[in-house]
Each structure stands twice: as structure tokens, then as C-alpha cells.
Amino acid sequence: MKKVGVFLVLALLIIGVLGVQAQTEPVELRIAWYDDGNEGAVLRDLLDRFEADNADIRVVIDTVPYTSILEQLPLQVEAGEAPDMARVSAGERYRGFYLDLRPYLTDPAYWEESFPAAALQWLRGADEDGTEIHGFPNQFTVTGPYINRTLFEQAGVDVPSDNSDEVTWEQWTEAAAEVAEATETYAVAIDRSGHRFAGPAFTQGATYFDEEGNITIDTPGFRTMAQMLIDWHTNELTPAEVWLGSGGTYAPGAPFFVSGELAFYMSGSWQIGNFATNIGDAFDWEAVPNPTGPGGSTGMPGGTAFVAFAQTEHPEEVARVMEYLASVDVYREFVERTLFIPGHQNLGEIDYQTDLPAAEQSLQVFASEALKLSDQAYELQYGSNAFAVNNPVRDRLTQAIIGELSLDDAILRIQEDIDAALAAAAAS
């Protein structure tokens, strides 16, 4: 009898300990994340502080390559294996799978006041009366070029934008080619991306969308820019590795710029942190305004959103993490340390944490560029049919560069690919 009593006491003790353990075990939330620069480290730091104040939540950041976010996350989400939260650049791809945070937020009005309506709508989809809140833009980006001023000086070539506010793509190419010849470097490069190509194409007068949102690619402006890209390759002005050496995926030209081998590099504001870290003051670099052309002067808007997925088992905890990261002080610190252009409208004065004049100057340039973006550029980023455009442009132009297709055929194929993608999406 005594033995049975001891056994019972022990059993109760074990159950009690396990029960207490189960109660105190924090809820684990996972974020699918990718890094352009130091933002993952900054996020971790901010979340460590959150966890210290919220012992019941533990947040794990799963850092993956950007291509995984583009290619694998959509599949993962559709298959029912979504992470709790993610950083995404193609917010429209996950419509229908997002968590509506509104019921869990302490102050939904704060979100509507703090973030642009278009950014919140981007995640909702076509229903313009929707009031759901699925996440927030944690970074706003603008595409635009950088120059290596040191190379221009070494070559004795004037930087065209020093003397004129309106420099064309042709003038930049000519000047950069002179620099490249004198310094035995590359003149010009643009990331292998349909999104990056779009700004220059719009500048040259291309229009992708008519008033109803229908897409027509074949315009004189598009042809001008496409031919220029082909000519850069033919004349060996650009490192061929970027567009020809990467198969069918996105490829940045940044490594050539960072290593000082490139005079003029068309990319975007998200590179500032990368350049501040990896170039620093090793040579003089800076952002310059987007070139001008028949279509005006525009880059492309873009950015990433921090979103929550409906498949989460812990919506309340997810909402607490999102509220923390979206709060003014935390958001401001995030952008100050990552050198991001914020997607938050009410941050007040931002004191970017860099002493590097090049980084400060570049941030100012991109802030100005954000005010010049064209309607076509916004439609391509946020329009409901825009998802079908960028990859065919990228892949078919590559075929034209390598000589598999003529430019005429490439343009024809881009249009066919876009139409096929839209038809497939419509069938769903």
C-alpha cells in the first residue's frame, strides 16, 4: 500500500512538472526572410528585445535566398505549409492566403493612418471595399542608377548629371563607355530583371498598359530600350555574366559595382546598405537621378511587405509581433539601421545611422526619385495583371541578346507568354 502511495505521489509530481513545462513553453513563430544587406541582423536584434518582454513568444527567422521566396514560398503557402509570417516582394501572389490581422490588433486605425492605402490594398486584391489588414510595407524601394565617380575621375570624363538635370540613356552610355575604355572596366550594367528593365523602358517612352489595364508590349519605347540592352552586350560594354551567366533566374550586377569594375549600374535604393557595408569609402560612389527620355524620367516603385499567413495556429501572437514591428519607434530604428526608405508615413525625422556621405547622398536622391514615378510604373508594380509581365521580358530579352530570337520575335513571344499566363490565371 505504501509503495502504491509513493508511486501515486511520484506520478502526480511528474504530471505536474510536465504540465507546468507545457504552460511555460513559449509559442514558436517562424518568419520566412531574405537579406539584401544587414536587415536580418537588425530584425533579430529587435525581436530579441521583444522576446525579453514577451516570454511567451519565441520568433525564429528562417533566412533563405531571395529566389526561394520567389519560387518556393508560393508553393509552400498553397500546399498549406506556410510560415507564420514572411517578408515578400510579390505581395499580390499570396492574396487569399493572408491572415486578417484586424480582429487581433489593439488599434487597427493606427495601421490605416501609418501605411499608404495602396500598400494595404496591394495585399487585399481587387476588392476595393476590403478592410482586411494582412501586413505592412516594411521597405519602400525605387529603382535608379549608381555611378563610380572615382572611375569617371580617373578617366577624365565629366559626370553628365553634374552639368545637366536631364541626361538621356544614350548620353550616360556614351560617357560610361569612355570611362570603361580609359580604365579597362565595364561601362554599364543593369540587374537581370524585368522589373529593373521597366523603368528605363518607360523613360524611353514605352507603355505597357492601356486605360483598361490591358497589356501591349510592342511600343517604340520598349524597342529602343531593348535594342540598347542588346547593343551593350554586342559592344561588350556590360559584363555578360549578369544577363547570360545566370540561366533563368534573377541576377544582380552589384558584385561588379562593388569590386570597382563598373562605371554605371542600374539597380535600386535597396543597394545602399550593401554598398555602405561592402564598398564604404573604398572609392567614391553615389546614386544619380534616373535618366530622362521621351517618356519622362522614372524608375520603378517596389519594396517588400511583412505579412502574416492565415495558416498560422497562433494568430494572436502573430498580431503581437506585427504590432511591435509596425510601431513607430521600432519601425524607425529598423529603417535607420538598415538604411531603408520607409513604407511608414508618420515616422517623423529619420536619423540614418551612417556617417558615409555616399549613403546619405544616395538616400536623398532616391527620396527625390520616389516623387517622380510614372503611372505606368505604379500600374506595373501594383496592377492586377502586372504579375505576368516581368519574367517573360527578362527571359525573352536574354534570348534576343544571345541570338536565339530576333528582337521582333522576342517581343512577339513576350506578348504570347503574358497572354498565356493571364489566361492560365483566369482559368483558376
Place this chain on the structure above:
Amino acid sequence: MTSTSPPTESKLDKRTDSSLGGLFKPIGGLFAALYRGIINVVDFVMHPLQDRLGVRGMAYVFVLPNLLIFGIFIVFPMLLNFYYAFTGGTRLFPQDRPFVGTENLETLFTCGNFFDPNTCRTDIFWRAVMNTGGYVVAQVIFLILLSLLSALSLNRKVVGRGFFRSAFFYPVLLSPVVVALIWKWILQQDGLLNGLIVALGGERVGFLLNAQWAQVWAVVISVWAQMGFYTLILLAGLQAIPAELYEAASIDGANLWQSFRRITLPLLMPTMFVVIVLSLIRAVQVFDQVFAFTGGGPGTATTYMVQFIYETGFSNQTNQYGLAAAASLVMAFFLLLLTAIQLRLGRRSDVT
């Protein structure tokens, strides 16, 4: 000749007295008990089953686990793939996908001229088909020839034969992605080979940026990586040929070429047939190594059928699972056709 004498009594005493020996005894007992336990459990389940199904019926019970694995991971996905090939849209789950009949197959086969991909609706697919065809022919021919040559060399009594056999086989042990990365470091613009060319006063060559070069290197690295495996199979085939035949041929005055043509080649044909079947199937399925090596570029120069299927289904901005599944059906048909032709030829060569 040495013989091992039985252990003397003193040695036996030492052995039984040692602490290790004492340890083994209970461990052995434990294992025996465990074994008996497992057998009893198995018997507890199997005995009534055998009573019910009979001895012949038990055969099905034993193959059931394997059949289940085969069914779940091979047959079910194949059937699902077949179904997907006749559905459209971009949704993942079958119940969300509209049935479109043969539309996907028609899309693939809408071509003005099958030898000119530019006239085809899905030009990339036909480029991939032609690239795969070229790759298969070049890769299999070089692979078989070089494997045969190396097997013949390694079958001779050469100095360091063991070392060379290991050296030839070593690349087979490497992961395809590792092979791709090694060769990428060698062949890229700032790679080892271009460094050497520049050091010797030459100009850098775009080995991975020129379509023809990229296609050539895709074949070269796959031959390098796989040759050891086929060399080994052919070597085994060569060693199975009786030495007496060569001795007799030599007595009859046959030279090396005649011995090779009249003895080695005919007797090696069954092995060669296996090698050809295996290498052909593997070549048609080419993907991972080249995908890591060139990404399918430049342009679509090294895009092969499996890559087309993967990208159409999983990595484009709109995932067209139906079209990808239809393309995989076409590829399966090609593979079946190839295998059937080879089986027929194989049977004929067996008869002759």
C-alpha cells in the same frame, strides 16, 4: 604453412577471467532475449495470418510493404501527373483545377515545323527537346567510347592499376551539384582555366557565356562525372571473358585489333547493352548537374526537358502545372520508346 594451435588452458583461463569477457556474456544474453522477443511478436502476428491465408498467400504479405512504398511514392504520383496533364489553371490541388482535356498536349504540339522551335507555340519546350536530343547523342557516344577505352586500359596489367581504377571512379562519388560547382569555378570568366589562358598571353573565353561552349562543357563534365561508373561495369564484363579465348586467338595469329573485334566486342555486348540503356535513360533525365552549372543558359542553350518541366511547373511567375505534367508525359513516352527499341535490339543481338 602456419597453423593456429588451439588455445592453451592458461590462455582460456585468462580469457574467461577478463573483465571484458564478463561484460560480453550479459550483453549476449540481452541480445538473445531481445531477438526471442521480436520473433515472438512476429510469430504472434504471422502465425494466425498464415493459418488464414495459407503459405502461398503469405508471399503477398511479404511484398506488401514494398508494394505500398512503390504505390505511394511512384504509382500514385504517376497517376496524379497523368490527371494534372489534362487540367488547367494555376491552382495546386487537383480538386481546384478545371479539366481541359487535351489542351495542354495540343499547346505543346502546336508547331509549324517541329525542327524550327520558333514556329512552335511552346518554343522553349521544343528547344529543350532539341537540346536534350543533342546532349543525349553526344554524351552517350563519348561516355561509352571513353568508358570502354578506360576499361580496356585498366583491364591490362599496368603499373598502379588499383590507383587508376580508384581515380576513374572517384568523380562518381561526388554529388552532381558539387561537380557542377567545381567545374563552374574552373570555367567561369574569372575561373581557373581563363586565368591560365590569360597567364599564357591569351584572351579570356566565355566558356559559360557562349551557347556552343556551354553545350560542349555540359557534355564534358557529365562524361567526367559518370564515366567511372560505366567503366566499372564494362571492366566486370571484360573480366568475365575467359583468357583461354585470347590465348587461342594469339596461337592462331590474331593481332590485338582482331582479338578485340572478334572476341572482346561480341562477348562484351550484353554488358555494353546494359551500359547503353542505363546511360541513355540517365542522359534523357539530365537536370540537376547542368542546372547548377549553367542554370540552363546562356539563353536556353543548356535548357533540357526536365528543366523545362520544373520551370513551367514551379519557378515561373504563374505555375502551369498542367502544361508541365503534359510535357513530362511526352518525356515518359520518349523514354518508353527508347527502352522498347533497345530491348528489341537487345533480344535480336542475343539471338544472333
